[in-house]
Amino acid sequence: xxxxxxxxxxxxxxxxxxxxxxxxxxxxxxxxxxxxxxxxxxxxxxxxxxxxxxxxxxxxxxxxxxxxxxxxxxxxxxxxxxxxxxxxxxxxxxxxxxxxxxxxxxxxxxxxxxxxxxxxxxxxxxxxxxxxxxxxxxxxxxxxxxxxxxxxxxxxxxxxxxxxxxxxxxxxxxxxxxxxxxxxxxxxxxxxxxxxxxxxxxxxxxxxxxxxxxxxxxxxxxxxxxxxxxxxxxxxxxxxxxxxxxxxxxxxxxxxxxxxxxxxxxxxxxxxxxxxx
Amino acid sequence: xxxxxxxxxxxxxxxxxxxxxxxxxxxxxxxxxxxxxxxxxxxxxxxxxxxxxxxxxxxxxxxxxxxxxxxxxxxxxxxxxxxxxxxxxxxxxxxxxxxxxxxxxxxxxxxxxxxxxxxxxxxxxxxxxxxxxxxxxxxxxxxxxxxxxxxxxxxxxxxxxxxxxxxxxxxxxxxxxxxxxxxxxxxxxxxxxxxxxxxxxxxxxxxxxxxxxxxxxxxxxxxxxxxxxxxxxxxxxxxxxxxxxxxxxxxxxxxxxxxxxxxxxxxxxxxxxxxxxxxxxxxxxxxxxxxxxxxxxxxxxxxxxxxxxxxxxxxxxxxxxxxxxxxxxxxxxxxxxxxxxxxxxxxxxxxxxxxxxxxxxxxxxxxxxxxxxxxxxxxxxxxxxxxxxxxxxxxxxxxxxxxxxxxxxxxxxxxxxxxx
Ligand SMILES: Nc1ncnc2c1ncn2[C@@H]1O[C@H](COP(=O)(O)OP(=O)(O)OP(=O)(O)O)[C@@H](O)[C@H]1O
Ligand SMILES: [Mg+2]
Numbered sequence: 001x002x003x004x005x006x007x008x009x010x011x012x013x014x015x016x017x018x019x020x021x022x023x024x025x026x027x028x029x030x031x032x033x034x035x036x037x038x039x040x041x042x043x044x045x046x047x048x049x050x051x052x053x054x055x056x057x058x059x060x061x062x063x064x065x066x067x068x069x070x071x072x073x074x075x076x077x078x079x080x081x082x083x084x085x086x087x088x089x090x091x092x093x094x095x096x097x098x099x100x101x102x103x104x105x106x107x108x109x110x111x112x113x114x115x116x117x118x119x120x121x122x123x124x125x126x127x128x129x130x131x132x133x134x135x136x137x138x139x140x141x142x143x144x145x146x147x148x149x150x151x152x153x154x155x156x157x158x159x160x161x162x163x164x165x166x167x168x169x170x171x172x173x174x175x176x177x178x179x180x181x182x183x184x185x186x187x188x189x190x191x192x193x194x195x196x197x198x199x200x201x202x203x204x205x206x207x208x209x210x211x212x213x214x215x216x217x218x219x220x221x222x223x224x225x226x227x228x229x230x231x232x233x234x235x236x237x238x239x240x241x242x243x244x245x246x247x248x249x250x251x252x253x254x255x256x257x258x259x260x261x262x263x264x265x266x267x268x269x270x271x272x273x274x275x276x277x
Numbered sequence: 278x279x280x281x282x283x284x285x286x287x288x289x290x291x292x293x294x295x296x297x298x299x300x301x302x303x304x305x306x307x308x309x310x311x312x313x314x315x316x317x318x319x320x321x322x323x324x325x326x327x328x329x330x331x332x333x334x335x336x337x338x339x340x341x342x343x344x345x346x347x348x349x350x351x352x353x354x355x356x357x358x359x360x361x362x363x364x365x366x367x368x369x370x371x372x373x374x375x376x377x378x379x380x381x382x383x384x385x386x387x388x389x390x391x392x393x394x395x396x397x398x399x400x401x402x403x404x405x406x407x408x409x410x411x412x413x414x415x416x417x418x419x420x421x422x423x424x425x426x427x428x429x430x431x432x433x434x435x436x437x438x439x440x441x442x443x444x445x446x447x448x449x450x451x452x453x454x455x456x457x458x459x460x461x462x463x464x465x466x467x468x469x470x471x472x473x474x475x476x477x478x479x480x481x482x483x484x485x486x487x488x489x490x491x492x493x494x495x496x497x498x499x500x501x502x503x504x505x506x507x508x509x510x511x512x513x514x515x516x517x518x519x520x521x522x523x524x525x526x527x528x529x530x531x532x533x534x535x536x537x538x539x540x541x542x543x544x545x546x547x548x549x550x551x552x553x554x555x556x557x558x559x560x561x562x563x564x565x566x567x568x569x570x571x572x573x574x575x576x577x578x579x580x581x582x583x584x585x586x587x588x589x590x591x592x593x594x595x596x597x598x599x600x601x602x603x604x605x606x607x608x609x610x611x612x613x614x615x616x617x618x619x620x621x622x623x624x625x626x627x628x629x630x631x632x633x634x635x636x637x638x639x640x641x642x643x644x645x646x647x648x649x650x651x652x653x654x655x656x657x658x659x660x661x662x663x664x665x666x667x668x669x670x671x672x673x674x675x676x677x678x679x680x681x682x683x684x685x686x687x688x689x690x691x692x693x694x695x696x697x
Contacts, residue, residue, distance in 0.1 A: 166363035167363055167365065169359075169363070170363035170365075170424075171365075172329075172349070172350040172351055173329075173330070173356065174351075174356070174376050174380060174424065175377050175380040175381055175428075176351060176380050177349075184376075185365055188367040189366065
């Protein structure tokens with residue numbers, strides 16, 4: 001690459017980074033502004049303050065925010081776990097076996113994935129109220145599975161298809177049952193796929209707003225995105241902008257941490273050396 | 278250890294294509310059997326049916342006296358080296374080799390002992406803690422072998438294990454495999470493409486064509502008494518020359534002059550019109566270099582040499598000849614099936630490396646007519662095959678082999694006694 005070309009790549013890269021990160025920076029900056037400072041017409045706070053953070057963590061908004069944080073974590077982790085396990089089996093079957101209706105399953109999964117959430121929220125609201133799932137963890141986990149499973153199955157089956165089938169046959173010849181071959185050879189090799197899927201599933205569940213706001217009514221099950229919408233300012237005339245910004249920063253942290261933690265595991269080419277050539 | 282018997286094995290894939298068609302083959306306990314044939318003839322399919330990775334459409338697969346058609350691979354206790362090795366990339370070399378033992382819940386001390394033993398045989402010691410991704414092709418191949426020998430399996434199955442190695446390493450691994458098999462005395466089925474491997478490794482070689490067995494015999498018998506045109510053309514490198522011929526009494530008229538036949542062979546070909554005579558390149562010689570004593574055993578002819586290839590220890594000359602159209606198309610089909618390069622109607626002739634025969638000139642050649650075979654061009658059948666002589670060759674190979682196995686195993690015991 002010539003120097004000129006390189007320069008352009010840098011300029012372009014920096015432009016994209018600024019474009020993508022500017023809103024994040026803005027939120028962070030907002031979260032350090034005092035309520036009276038919000039409209040200071042400047043990017044940076046006049047005098048940075050931790051007031052918003054103490055409001056949501058220990059102050060008036062804490063009994064709204066903290067349970068929501070706990071709910072979000074619990075519900076999303078459980079939904080992610082179930083979705084990963086189920087999609088692992090489903091994807092394995094799809095990648096390995098030839099059975100009638102395979103196309104149908106994949107097609108349905110895609111159909112469910114693109115089905116607009118808002119159109120099922122109302123019937124679900126009624127149904128959940130009838131059968132007692134309204135405002136419970138399970139009442140959110142189930143719809144979250146419907147959001148995460150299709151994409152998990154798609155991602156995971158792409159990973160499974162990459163694993164040479166001979167690995168598994170070799171294991172069977174070596175004396176493994178189908179289950180042992182799956183557990184001792186396929187799962188370890190599919191680990192990057194499992195982590196990728198887990199991250200994607202977690203994001204989807206973590207970011208949900210429509211189900212969260214509609215299917216909960218108290219802090220028993222209300223997740224963070226729904227709780228953020230319920231923040232109120234110190235007085236009727238004050239927007240809770242600062243508090244919301246602070247909460248937004250806090251809920252971003254686990255997501256970033258998750259990616260940093262797992263990105264080492266999402267290494268491509270784990271199957272290097274399995275087969276020759 | 279066990280014998281493997283196949284009775285009328287058929288494999289039809291989902292699309293109805295018979296990849297293996299009515300194969301019956303008996304492999305004796307401790308025998309080294311080679312499966313060869315052109316690409317797509319069903320070698321891998323047959324091997325995978327033995328090991329249980331492929332369902333058998335019909336027929337019986339009997340291993341160690343027990344019908345195994347409906348047994349899962351793990352219940353057959355066979356070990357296999359895959360064409361692409363199929364090592365477990367997430368495990369170290371040690372754990373790769375130990376994998377079958379771990380599955381059978383062998384205790385740790387025993388696992389260590391057996392893996393160390395296998396690593397000894399295969400010289401893998403300094404690599405035991407490494408991952409397969411960091412090994413060379415030959416090392417990976419040895420790990421795959423280690424995984425196969427670590428267990429006391431009934432038989433070894435190899436699917437072109439050396440096909441991706443370079444020539445030198447291939448030679449090295451070939452002797453390694455041969456030595457190992459003799460020492461362990463375990464029934465082995467080995468699929469290969471490679472002439473040298475087929476001829477040097479096996480006790481017997483099974484030649485397959487389009488899912489059907491053509492001939493099962495010792496390498497020598499295949500070479501000297503092939504049953505048909507296909508086997509004759511497939512075994513041997515450079516391949517056998519096929520010349521058009523017309524019988525006239527006790528002789529055949531060929532593009533290279535008349536070929537005299539003995540009574541028996543002459544009787545076998547009598548009454549036919551057009552024939553193919555099969556002559557191996559080494560039956561030819563530069564006439565000026567042939568002993569006076571040998572001369573009367575063959576015929577002399579003059580021909581123009583198109584190209585010569587001097588290889589140091591050998592020399593080949595290419596001699597073009599005329600052939601009738603029907604023969605030409607027949608030969609072209611055959612060479613296409615044998616995956617050899619487009620055959621022009623030219624004979625490949627092996628001459629002494631000191632010969633001064635030049636390209637583009639006429640020269641005089643001598644042809645040893647004692648061992649030529651005559652084939653029916655339409656059916657491909659070898660009309661002059663001497664079944665008894667062939668059987669004698671295979672019998673001799675078996676005796677040699679028994680001796681070698683005894684020696685190898687006595688040697689091993691001697692070493693053990695010495696070590697103890
Ligand atoms: N899964 C399959 N479905 C349908 N046909 C198949 C399948 N696997 C193999 N075949 C066919 O069966 C025939 C034999 O295949 P096989 O793999 O046994 O050949 P091979 O002798 O091992 O060839 P090569 O030397 O190229 O490995 C081929 O013609 C192939 O097209
Ligand atoms: Mg094959």
